[in-house]
Each structure stands twice: as C-alpha cells, then as structure tokens.
Amino acid sequence: MSATSLVGLDTETADVVELEVPASAAYIAVVRTAAAGLAARVDLTLDRIEDLRIAVDEACALLVAGTDDGAATTTTLRCVFVLEEPSLTVEVSGPRTDLPARSAFAWSVLSALVDSVESGEHDDGRTWLRLVVRRGSGQWG
Template structure:
C-alpha cells in the first residue's frame, strides 16, 4: 500500500490495534493488555483486573458495532496509569447502560471508566469506552519519615 500512513499517536508510549469488531478477537486484546501491564510493572492482581475489564469493554463495544466494521483499541501508559480506549462504529446513538452488570464489572475492576457517543459524520455513531487503572503504590520498608 503506497502512501499509507498510520494514524498519529498522542504519546510516544501509545499502542494501537485495529481489529475486526468480532468476539473471536478478544483473546488478542486480553493478551496485549496483559503484556503492556506486565512491562509497566503492574502486579498480578492488577493485570488480571485489566484483562477482565478490557475484555468486558471490548465485548460491550463489539455487541454495539455495525457488522463487518473494525474496533480500535488504544493503550497508553503514563506514569503509574494504564489507559485503554476502545472505539467502534455503531448504528446506536446511546452509551452503554451504567446500570448493567458489565458496567458494574468495569467500575469495580478499574479506577475510572467512561463511555461516549458522537456522530461520526457519515451514517453512524462512534462509541468509545475508556478505562484507566493505576499501579498500586508499594510501601518500601524504611522509606519515609
């Protein structure tokens, strides 16, 4: 493909995947977030939480996606935080329900969660789910006052 340029990333540490919006791709996204969290020194419990949270966010997005479209997954590590933003094109103009079991899972496993919907300028809507998880503070014996 001549002339093809990837979309600009917001930060040097951004990692972005574009996958078919299909549940069959969930293991790939779970593996990527676990690898990123491991490299960012998250503990095993936080890594497990992130795997489940990203899985739930992507599952929610995929069920809203227009069949045959793609899902964009962006991972950003900044300081002690890992942020994930998943995006799909949807025919639905509403955000996922904050009263659902899936939303409860997201709010329990992460430090922040948000969903947004915007018209995409064509015949659909762009649905985003953003989650953030901070690395646990580690107490170092003998440190401090």
C-alpha cells in the same frame, strides 16, 4: 485513527500502542492478550493485570455486541493503549452506539475492575470506552 484524536488525553509524552481488529468476538482475545502484556510492561501486579484483562474483555464485548460477524469485515474494534506514569489508559472504540445504562451490571463489573471508566462518542460516530488503571509505586519497567 491517530492517538492524538483521543479525547482529553495528552499523548505527546506517553508511549502509545494502537491495535485494530475486526469487530468480532473472535478477535477479542487478541486485544485482551495485548492488554495483559502492556500491563505487565508497566509493572502492574498480577492481580491488577488480571483485572485489566477482564475489564478489556468486557469493554470489547460491549462494543461488538449485536455486530454480526459478516459485518466485522468492514467494521473494526480499535484499541489504543496509553502508557504514562503512573497509569495505563486503554481506550476501546467500536461500532456499537447504544451502550447499556450505567446502572447495568456490565458497568458495575467494569467499575470494580479498574480505577476509572468513561464513555463517549468520537466525531465519526464510533462509541468509545476508556479504562484507567494506576500503579501504586515503583518505576516503569
């Protein structure tokens, strides 16, 4: 997946980091750790970093829910981080096609932890969740 395929995002002027892991709950910690490290790089507060880490964990868990670990060898969880002042956008895509309704508790959690949450489907049928956090002030670190 190329970063330029991100729906509605201009990745020409941003730093883009892509990570792809097997679609298994066992690998969510890798994505969560990457999110925290990149959030620190863009100078988010410790509280905002922790909120993003939890939101990324929840988004990944939603996208791999129901995926059996044997299928994880052929399906992947893709995570693209777009670092562009003053925000960090995280788009996670996975094999799940039936996300919970927006009224579900998981959506409430995601909405409370980040500045915006969107969802959609790529042309290849993969479902994506996009999380955005914005930094209040300061320069890129």
